[in-house]
Amino acid sequence: MSATVAAAVKKIAIYILGDENKRGKLFVAVGSIIAGFLGLMFLPIAVISGIGSMNIEPPDIDKSLFTESALFESLDSEQQAEITNIQNQGQAIEYAMANAGVRDQTIKAQLIYMSYFDEVQNFYAESYADLFANVSNDSDLIAAINSTYGLEIDYDEFVRTYTFVMNSTLNSYMFNDAGSKNCSDLAAWADNAYISGWGYMNGFIGERNETDRIRYADNAGLVLGYLNYSPTDKKFDPDYDTLVYTEQGGIDTMPEVVGIGLFDGSQHGIYVGNGEVIFSSADCGYVTKEPVSNGSWTSWCTYMGIEYPQDVEDAIESLSGESSSE
Incomplete structure (x- = not known):
């Protein structure tokens, strides 16, 4: 050429x-x-x-x-x-x-x-x-x-x-099931954000900043971005503006399922397997990954709008049974 x-x-x-x-x-x-x-x-x-x-x-x-x-x-x-x-x-x-x-x-x-x-x-x-x-x-x-x-x-x-x-870009190959919102793809979304070097910025859910052309997400926005992103249309829809979550149990009761949410009382992380969690950190200024044991994570949670496998449902039912028997 x-x-x-x-x-x-x-x-x-x-x-x-x-x-x-x-x-x-x-x-x-x-x-x-x-x-x-x-x-x-x-x-x-x-x-x-x-x-x-x-x-x-x-x-x-x-x-x-x-x-x-x-x-x-x-x-x-x-x-x-x-x-x-x-x-x-x-x-x-x-x-x-x-x-x-x-x-x-x-x-x-x-x-x-x-x-x-x-x-x-x-x-x-x-x-x-x-x-x-x-x-x-x-x-x-x-x-x-x-x-x-x-x-x-x-x-x-x-x-x-x-x-x-x-x-x-947003990697269209990351999704196992682009037609649903599931915890496996939520973990893939978080891992992609980490690999792609997303920064932390309040109010962002994965969009690019027009000034520096970098993608950003705040802490809740990392999950909200996945909930709002349409792989078919390749754009963010305004379906979710608030992250609704349920704390299910202590971190020691968490099932080994990628895409489960972690919570430390103020910020959310997404479990991605191998004992690691990804989250958008205001302190670091970017999306980061660390061993779960390094953080102050106290509980695991599920998010409204995300589908979870039977292992998670069984864990929730087991915890509910323990609570009712006390």
Whole structure:
């Protein structure tokens, strides 16, 4: 791709990825996976050069060019073949990640592929997805990818790029059941907020601040954001403005179910498994994760609007039986 075209795409990628409304109008409206992947091809360079200052002037864009056919036809035959291959590999990665049980990491897998795999031969999406399924953290993942494919991906560069991309969007792959509001997906929502580097700001539930373009949520807003977010429409609805919760028992009686709420008398946390809780902290100024044992959590709770599995219902019934027998 020519330097002129590459520079234009990089500038447009930063501008669009930095504004969800513009991204929706230009990328989503055309329904083109090609357009999205075209922008992702240049993200590492764009992020490294622009992440320090996102005050980028809107580029001069002829919006009539942002149709699938116009974008594709503007490229020569070699470039068209490259984009078609990227499209096919991106879809193959999506299917392979789902089959490997790591669907929530699809954007990560596609981003790494688009960014670093231009010289990799004999790529197989299935074996690539297995790397994501068989490691427990991103540091080990990058090391495994580097070793397997002979790459030299810098971990810190990857983290900067991935955090920026994830903060720019809401990962549609995080939900196991987008048609309901359930505690498993609440835990996934909280984990996504932590991975994406959301900040703390009063009155926010996961929206991006127009000034700095960072996503924020206050403490209750982390749960309210999940309750109000529509994965189908990809927007926040005004269904819930108050977090309604019920303290069910002491922390020592909590069932081992991800998505259960924790409470310390003033702030809420979301249990995400492995003895860890995620919450939006006013003291820290961002969404953070810590061992449950490190905090002052005193009780577990359930939230109105969230569905819970039978294990939770059984625990509530057991606690209720104990109370009535005293």
